[in-house]
Amino acid sequence: MKPPSEKPRGKRKDQPAYPPLAPHEVELTDFFVRMGAILGVQRSVAEIYSLLYASPKALDFDHIQGRLDMSQGSVSQGLKFLRDHGMILSIKEKGTKRERWEPTPSLAASLVNILRSQVLPTLEKSKPSLQKVLDSASARSADPEVIERIARLQRWNSRAVELSALLLPPPVDE
Amino acid sequence: MKPPSEKPRGKRKDQPAYPPLAPHEVELTDFFVRMGAILGVQRSVAEIYSLLYASPKALDFDHIQGRLDMSQGSVSQGLKFLRDHGMILSIKEKGTKRERWEPTPSLAASLVNILRSQVLPTLEKSKPSLQKVLDSASARSADPEVIERIARLQRWNSRAVELSALLLPPPVDE
DNA sequence: CGCAATCTTCATTAAAAATTGAACTTAGGC
DNA sequence: GCCTAAGTTCAATTTTTAATGAAGATTGCG
Incomplete structure (x- = not known):
């Protein structure tokens, strides 16, 4: 019943009307x-x-x-x-x-940029944490199976960082 | 100042007190x-x-x-x-x-399972949409550069679906 | 069977994330 | 150098997503 009186977002003055998406x-x-x-x-x-x-x-x-x-x-x-x-x-x-x-022009390059900015920092930030967790587990003489799991996690993380850095080299600009 | 009087989540009766995480x-x-x-x-x-x-x-x-x-x-x-x-x-x-x-045992396999369930369906769902968009662009005789962009997107999507299906084969269980 | 103990479901509530818009900053033209 | 168009910032708001908990379903044991 209500007329579709859309409220346009705060525009600048003198703006033309833009059509909605087809x-x-x-x-x-x-x-x-x-x-x-x-x-x-x-x-x-x-x-x-x-x-x-x-x-x-x-x-x-x-x-x-x-x-x-x-x-x-x-x-x-x-x-x-x-x-x-x-x-x-x-x-x-x-x-x-x-x-x-x-x-x-390159959507591929764009995707790589996004991945680098989202994934790499997380992987890198995790390195010291995992080391700490592993040290702590050893110090406590935790269950050997658990220690092995964490060590595996750490190796994984390291390899992921290396691989990502390789696949997603930083841009050369700036 | 307030004593750290944690309210434990709704427990079953007769539950032991579990220590917080170390x-x-x-x-x-x-x-x-x-x-x-x-x-x-x-x-x-x-x-x-x-x-x-x-x-x-x-x-x-x-x-x-x-x-x-x-x-x-x-x-x-x-x-x-x-x-x-x-x-x-x-x-x-x-x-x-x-x-x-x-x-x-295999965290790797677990990760693959997550990726399959999150990424593959999205890629697959996109196939018909992109086809429609491309058809529509051709029908309207849209700008050749734009048509080329969309065609590229579609080829990408197809290859991604194939590749994912290859890398992330469905599990054989059930 | 029947009755608990165990787990699931889902409407409600709480928390997190994205969007808005108005005040503010910046950059060019004059 | 001012003035205004152009763009940015960020606190407040809206929207989206996740967590809760109480009611309901299931399961296995006596």
Whole structure:
């Protein structure tokens, strides 16, 4: 009964009306959202990436905000995440203040960046903890089977760190 | 100032008092919780697994509940998850009603099980969606670059499904 | 069978995570 | 150098996810 009077998110003045997502765009967004969930990437970030991915030309801040009907804060944070992980590039035409964004050519490289930032720190942080646990177990003369389990865990962790560092070399920029 | 009067979780009658986790147990739990977070496994599940992992003998329901000071519901659901993913085994001594639990020997196999159950379904579900998006793009004569991007996504997805199915073959049990 | 003891289910509650929006900072044009 | 458009930050709010616990189902033993 109520007319679908959507309340648009806080816009800047003089902003054009942006159309809502078309069905095929929604479907692609769902895909990116699902994949993002596996990687621990939040919905709004996946939505922004999807929009840029399906767009033939680079889009600016207001365009993204308008089409996704999303707050300024979320757009800003989302673009920051995507930038920080090398997933989007800024197209800066001279004579214009606004930045415009497009996905980086290599999605594979982008995924690697996300994995590195999420997984590697965790693995590395675990190294000293496991060492401590193992030392403590030895000191207490814990059950040999338990000691062996923890030692195995530690070897695993070390190898995972090495392997990840190999597979996910840090970027050379900066 | 307040005395540390812990309220123990709803226990069964006649339950012994279980001691809280020792520092080394807490440290190991933190490790499993962090690793679990990467894989999307909830805290309570990681806690239970950690406790079993560091225990020289199999533990029963009440023991787990008592030492972790956790609700019956969480213990039940946690054990279900661990069982369903082949991460723990039941030691059933005859002449006793209670089941007792210990970790399965292969943590590697357990991890594979988790990955299969979390990642593969998502990849598979995406196949038809991507096909639809691609068809739609072709039908609309969308920008060639965009069509190429989506086609690439689809090839990726297909290969990921094949690869995962290969690396993560379904278990033969049941 | 029947009756506990043991475990499961699921609606409710609590905790954690993501999003919003308004105040604030920064950067360019004039 | 000011002024304004553009973007950022973060406390407050909303949404999502996990944990609780009481009622219900199951199981095995007498």
